[in-house]
Amino acid sequence: MSDVYLQALISGLMIGGVYALVAVGLTLIFGVMDIINFAHGEFLMFGMYGAFFASVLFGIDPYLSAVLALPLFFAIGWTVQGVLIRPVVGKSHAIQILLTLGLSLLMQALAQFLFSADFQSLKLDYGSATFDLGGARVSYTRLAAFLIAMGLCAALWVFLQRTDTGRALRACAEEHEGALAVGIDLRRMYKIAFGLGIACVAIAGIAMTPFFYVAPVVGPKFTLVAFVIVVLGGLGNIPGAVAGALIVGVVESVGALVMPSPSLKDLGVYLLFILVLLFRPQGLFGAKGS
Amino acid sequence: MSLLEARSVTRRFGGLTAVNAVDFRVETGEIVGLIGPNGAGKTTFFNLISGFLRPDEGDVLFDGHSILGHKPSDICKRGMTRTFQIVKPFPEMTVTDNVLVGAFNHHGDTGAALAKARSVIELVGLGPQAGKLGRELTVAGRKRVELAKALATEPKLMLLDEVMAGLTPSEVGAMIEVLGRVRDAGVTMVIVEHVMQVIMNLSDRIYVLHHGEAIAEGPPREIVANPRVMEAYLGESFVAEAGAEPAT
Amino acid sequence: MAGLRANWFYLIVLAGLLMLPLFAESDAVAAVMPRGLTGSALLHVFVLIFFFAYMSQAWNIIGGFAGQLSIGHAAFFGIGAYVSTICYIHFGLTPWLGMIVAAAVTGLIGAGLGLVSFHYGLKGPFFALVTVAFAEITRLVLLHWEFVGAANGILLPFSPDPTFWEFQFTTKEPYYYIALAMMLGSIALVGWIARSRFGYYLHAIRQDEDAAEAVGVPTKRCKIQAIALSAALAGLGGTFYAQYTQYIVPDDMVVGRVSVEILLGAVIGGAGTVMGPIVGAFILIPVGEATRVIFEGGGTGTSLSALIASDMGFADKFLAYLDYLAAGGGGGLAIILYGFLLMAVVLGMPGGVLPWLAGLRARAARRTRARS
Numbered sequence: 001m002s003d004v005y006l007q008a009l010i011s012g013l014m015i016g017g018v019y020a021l022v023a024v025g026l027t028l029i030f031g032v033m034d035i036i037n038f039a040h041g042e043f044l045m046f047g048m049y050g051a052f053f054a055s056v057l058f059g060i061d062p063y064l065s066a067v068l069a070l071p072l073f074f075a076i077g078w079t080v081q082g083v084l085i086r087p088v089v090g091k092s093h094a095i096q097i098l099l100t101l102g103l104s105l106l107m108q109a110l111a112q113f114l115f116s117a118d119f120q121s122l123k124l125d126y127g128s129a130t131f132d133l134g135g136a137r138v139s140y141t142r143l144a145a146f147l148i149a150m151g152l153c154a155a156l157w158v159f160l161q162r163t164d165t166g167r168a169l170r171a172c173a174e175e176h177e178g179a180l181a182v183g184i185d186l187r188r189m190y191k192i193a194f195g196l197g198i199a200c201v202a203i204a205g206i207a208m209t210p211f212f213y214v215a216p217v218v219g220p221k222f223t224l225v226a227f228v229i230v231v232l233g234g235l236g237n238i239p240g241a242v243a244g245a246l247i248v249g250v251v252e253s254v255g256a257l258v259m260p261s262p263s264l265k266d267l268g269v270y271l272l273f274i275l276v277l278l279f280r281p282q283g284l285f286g287a288k289g290s
Numbered sequence: 291m292s293l294l295e296a297r298s299v300t301r302r303f304g305g306l307t308a309v310n311a312v313d314f315r316v317e318t319g320e321i322v323g324l325i326g327p328n329g330a331g332k333t334t335f336f337n338l339i340s341g342f343l344r345p346d347e348g349d350v351l352f353d354g355h356s357i358l359g360h361k362p363s364d365i366c367k368r369g370m371t372r373t374f375q376i377v378k379p380f381p382e383m384t385v386t387d388n389v390l391v392g393a394f395n396h397h398g399d400t401g402a403a404l405a406k407a408r409s410v411i412e413l414v415g416l417g418p419q420a421g422k423l424g425r426e427l428t429v430a431g432r433k434r435v436e437l438a439k440a441l442a443t444e445p446k447l448m449l450l451d452e453v454m455a456g457l458t459p460s461e462v463g464a465m466i467e468v469l470g471r472v473r474d475a476g477v478t479m480v481i482v483e484h485v486m487q488v489i490m491n492l493s494d495r496i497y498v499l500h501h502g503e504a505i506a507e508g509p510p511r512e513i514v515a516n517p518r519v520m521e522a523y524l525g526e527s528f529v530a531e532a533g534a535e536p537a538t
Numbered sequence: 539m540a541g542l543r544a545n546w547f548y549l550i551v552l553a554g555l556l557m558l559p560l561f562a563e564s565d566a567v568a569a570v571m572p573r574g575l576t577g578s579a580l581l582h583v584f585v586l587i588f589f590f591a592y593m594s595q596a597w598n599i600i601g602g603f604a605g606q607l608s609i610g611h612a613a614f615f616g617i618g619a620y621v622s623t624i625c626y627i628h629f630g631l632t633p634w635l636g637m638i639v640a641a642a643v644t645g646l647i648g649a650g651l652g653l654v655s656f657h658y659g660l661k662g663p664f665f666a667l668v669t670v671a672f673a674e675i676t677r678l679v680l681l682h683w684e685f686v687g688a689a690n691g692i693l694l695p696f697s698p699d700p701t702f703w704e705f706q707f708t709t710k711e712p713y714y715y716i717a718l719a720m721m722l723g724s725i726a727l728v729g730w731i732a733r734s735r736f737g738y739y740l741h742a743i744r745q746d747e748d749a750a751e752a753v754g755v756p757t758k759r760c761k762i763q764a765i766a767l768s769a770a771l772a773g774l775g776g777t778f779y780a781q782y783t784q785y786i787v788p789d790d791m792v793v794g795r796v797s798v799e800i801l802l803g804a805v806i807g808g809a810g811t812v813m814g815p816i817v818g819a820f821i822l823i824p825v826g827e828a829t830r831v832i833f834e835g836g837g838t839g840t841s842l843s844a845l846i847a848s849d850m851g852f853a854d855k856f857l858a859y860l861d862y863l864a865a866g867g868g869g870g871l872a873i874i875l876y877g878f879l880l881m882a883v884v885l886g887m888p889g890g891v892l893p894w895l896a897g898l899r900a901r902a903a904r905r906t907r908a909r910s
Contacts, residue, residue, distance in 0.1 A: 093662040099884045106877025109870035116842040116868030270671040278658040366754035378749035394735040395754035
């Protein structure tokens with residue numbers, strides 16, 4: 001394998017790890033509430049702005065921000081679910097999509113109003129440091145983002161498997177009436193799911209601020225990529241989402257090499273997406289069936 | 291030539307055979323009853339012959355032509371329409387518009403279709419409720435709209451999936467009267483029903499499905515006396531005592 | 539009775555709109571419009587209203603009537619603009635005919651997209667996602683295709699003394715009447731559809747696809763026809779936009795925000811109704827334009843980046859930031875309002891404004907009947 005491809009593979013896996021956290025948030029919300037959140041990427045954007053301003057104004061390191069963001073964005077997600085999303089749970093998908101589209105439009109414009117449409121990026125002392133891995137350059141900040149994202153995905157997985165709340169969430173995802181019948185408080189579960197989902201995506205954003213620009217328009221790309229991943233991995237399937245994310249990350253970075261222009265890299269991802277939607281809507285890893 | 295003929299139709303879901311090698315015939319002008327305990331595969335069988343599901347094996351002929359793989363709308367154009375057990379009125383349309391959608395099956399022009407829809411609405415006795423929205427109707431109203439939508443497509447053969455379920459005894463009586471009028475209008479029918487009184491009174495012939503298989507076929511009087519049918523409905527131990535109608 | 543009264547209302551509005559350009563400069567108009575919004579500035583606002591009403595009406599056919607939520611109509615709009623512009627620049631084809639070519643091309647693309655999506659049974663959110671991905675792919679292709687100007691887009695050749703066939707005008711009035719005609723044409727077309735078999739079939743599909751199929755509605759074919767027609771009309775709108783603004787560029791046209799703006803009018807006014815998109819546009823555009831005029835006047839002239847980098851104390855920075863926000867911040871207030879309106883309508887009157895009003899009227903009538 002030539003060096004450029006090794007480099008592309010490693011970069012792809014790194015960014016794929018971050019995508020995994022974004023997608024896991026989306027798929028958790030979808031799995032538990034059956035809601036498709038078109039405003040997902042906007043929470044990532046606000047996470048990035050939060051970390052950006054915390055750093056430039058107060059000198060708070062983004063990695064510290066990531067820790068603080070967990071309770072903060074969990075609370076934001078909890079509230080948004082309680083106020084905006086709860087009324088449309090169980091309604092038609094069209095209504096849910098339109099509501100979250102409205103939220104996404106509002107959040108983007110709000111960011112433009114508050115932070116202007118300018119692209120910002122964080123300049124950190126350690127931002128451009130790299131190390132050598134078998135001939136490929138690996139950036140410390142990208143590796144850190146990858147590790148944080150993977151760690152959180154794993155933690156979420158353990159939480160869902162081992163704790164009572166986690167098991168209750170999974171019960172909701174499988175069978176709403178059944179969960180209700182065994183005395184699970186669905187409303188609380190929805191809030192927890194949305195809070196966790198939002199916290200995941202916001203932290204993914206924060207983990208990227210050391211090497212990724214911030215702008216009000218940064219969100220939709222991540223929303224779409226997360227959808228691609230979630231569909232690849234099978235809706236509501238967390239390990240599937242992680243695997244799908246790594247695939248998408250690699251497709252994207254290898255795409256940047258083979259496409260006539262690096263900024264066409266997303267083309268491959270979207271084509272893959274449409275093909276999967278058409279031919280394997282249950283995901284690459286899901287069982288064939290209804 | 292039979293109007294409808296199903297030849298050894300089979301459908302499996304995973305490991306479960308929901309409908310197993312069922313042979314089924316309907317002659318023009320008949321009313322054929324299809325009965326069987328819950329889970330016997332009646333609705334699946336309807337889905338198979340109306341094009342909503344594709345059989346794994348076997349063939350379905352309507353008017354002498356195989357309709358295997360045809361879309362339900364195409365089958366409806368050829369003259370076979372079905373109703374749904376879980377009724378599906380268009381919730382945001384008035385009763386008239388609901389029926390109008392069916393009437394468009396053979397009338398491209400809105401005026402002609404509307405005239406057809408109005409006559410069907412009168413036939414099934416929905417006149418007073420014509421302006422109500424689908425979602426505003428009572429169960430009895432919904433069942434009638436379901437029937438009217440199907441009738442408005444001007445079918446040769448109509449498959450009725452439990453149009454009596456959830457109706458009060460007097461509503462059942464009224465519906466039987468409506469079905470009588472439909473038969474007099476020359477429409478052949480297959481009816482799935484739990485209300486035995488209806489099946490026994492209306493049907494010329496009855497098929498009994500059990501665990502996905504057709505276990506009996508014949509006129510109502512033979513069917514009530516058939517020990518295998520008793521067994522299917524009541525379980526073996528009751529066969530000795532059971533003589534009269536199975537409970538509904 | 540109510541229908542008759544509504545018709546009179548629409549007729550009077552129409553008469554007013556037909557005559558408006560004659561009085562656009564008059565004192566009477568200046569007296570009622572805020573901030574001296576008269577003349578060509580006023581006509582511009584109305585061109586926007588007509589145009590958005592038209593685009594939203596195009597979306598309404600597939601998104602409203604057929605209930606298949608497309609969030610990618612910006613792609614058809616953009617492709618339409620590019621097709622007629624390329625025909626004009628490279629083949630000298632008048633945009634009046636280019637418009638037809640644009641509609642044909644986008645209609646075919648729409649049919650193709652529909653064929654693929656509906657053949658594989660994509661529904662609800664999955665169809666919506668395919669349209670999003672389709673729009674993104676379109677944007678990426680336009681952005682990298684040198685022949686169509688790539689990221690720089692195309693500046694339409696300026697003609698100082700344009701003829702009618704160039705579809706360029708030195709005043710706003712012709713654009714005003716063309717946009718008005720397009721809007722009226724779209725109303726007539728959709729009004730006709732609504733009373734035809736096709737319209738009833740689309741409504742049936744939106745409400746229950748299986749039930750529709752069972753009574754003979756060829757659901758797949760109808761949906762494909764609906765998206766083809768919708769895309770063709772959107773493509774036609776693209777040509778108008780290109781001729782009106784004289785500049786087309788992928789990142790202004792084929793982006794998610796435009797796709798959402800296209801569906802906004804219909805959803806707010808009443809998706810699946812004939813007048814919904816029109817009412818929606820007449821609410822949204824004035825609200826948006828008023829917000830822009832009132833709140834986004836001057837700006838403080840400082841950029842946020844400069845503010846952050848300045849060596850003021852924290853308190854001073856904060857005050858300067860408040861000034862910055864008071865002067866309109868980075869803009870976007872109108873869009874904030876659009877997002878808010880969309881959520882409010884979805885939560886408060888899910889069918890849109892017109893069906894909500896109809897519901898109110900029906901309830902009032904029932905109450906009157908109950909009393910008498």
